[in-house]
Amino acid sequence: MRTARAQIWHLPRLAVILWGFxxxxxxxxxxxxxxxxxxxxxxxxxxxxxxxxxxQGRVAGFLVRDGDILHALYVHPMRRGRGLGRTLLAEAKAEAGVLRLWVVEANAAARSFYARQGFVEAARSAGLGNDEGLPDILMVWRGEGEGA
Incomplete structure (x- = not known):
């Protein structure tokens, strides 16, 4: 499994992965x-x-991050459960002392995944900040040496 910066030619594959979810x-x-x-x-x-x-030579997942804000993490439906999301997240953790993300409350699988990766709930929202208007949860990961 190799990670790399996305290029514009990856766009169709990223869309397929996004739409798969x-x-x-x-x-x-x-x-x-x-x-x-x-x-x-x-x-x-x-x-x-x-x-x-x-x-296996194909883009199987992607992560979108701006600084300490994790905007998206998606793995192709046929490639889930193989550690791809953990690998992408580990790379982001290695580059940032703190990571923050909003996860939709109804997305129990994502909430569980992030909790297993050391993220903790920091706040809740009625969904006013997401496009879908769904209740969501701010989850935060703090690396070693980062204050609470």
């Missing part, structure tokens, strides 16, 4: 069009915020 999650309202998703992915790739992970 968003289009298959019944509780998640579809508030953006495919075109909106593509534009957003194109922007974060250009800004240098996206890391990809490859498995």
């Amino acid at each position: 968003t289009r298959a999650t019944p509780w998640l309202p579809q508030v953006r069009s495919h075109w909106d998703d593509l534009r957003a992915l194109r922007s974060v790739i250009r800004w240098g915020w996206v890391r990809v992970i490859r498995e």
Whole structure:
């Protein structure tokens, strides 16, 4: 498994991975069009915020991070459970003393994953800050030597 900075030619594969989750999650309202998703992915790739992970020569997952804010972490549905998300997250942890992310309250699998990776709940919101308007939870990871 290798990680690398995403390039614009990765955009179609990143979209497939993103849609593998968003289009298959019944509780998640579809508030953006495919075109909106593509534009957003194109922007974060250009800004240098996206890391990809490859498995068997293909991009199998990606992480979007700006400083200490983790915006997204997705793994292709057929590649989950193989440590790809942990690998991407470990790389982000190695580069930042603190990581923060908002996770939708209804996403029990993601909440459990982040808790296993050392993230703790720091705050809750009624969902006013996310596109879907769903209640969410701020989770924070602090590296060694970082204050509470």
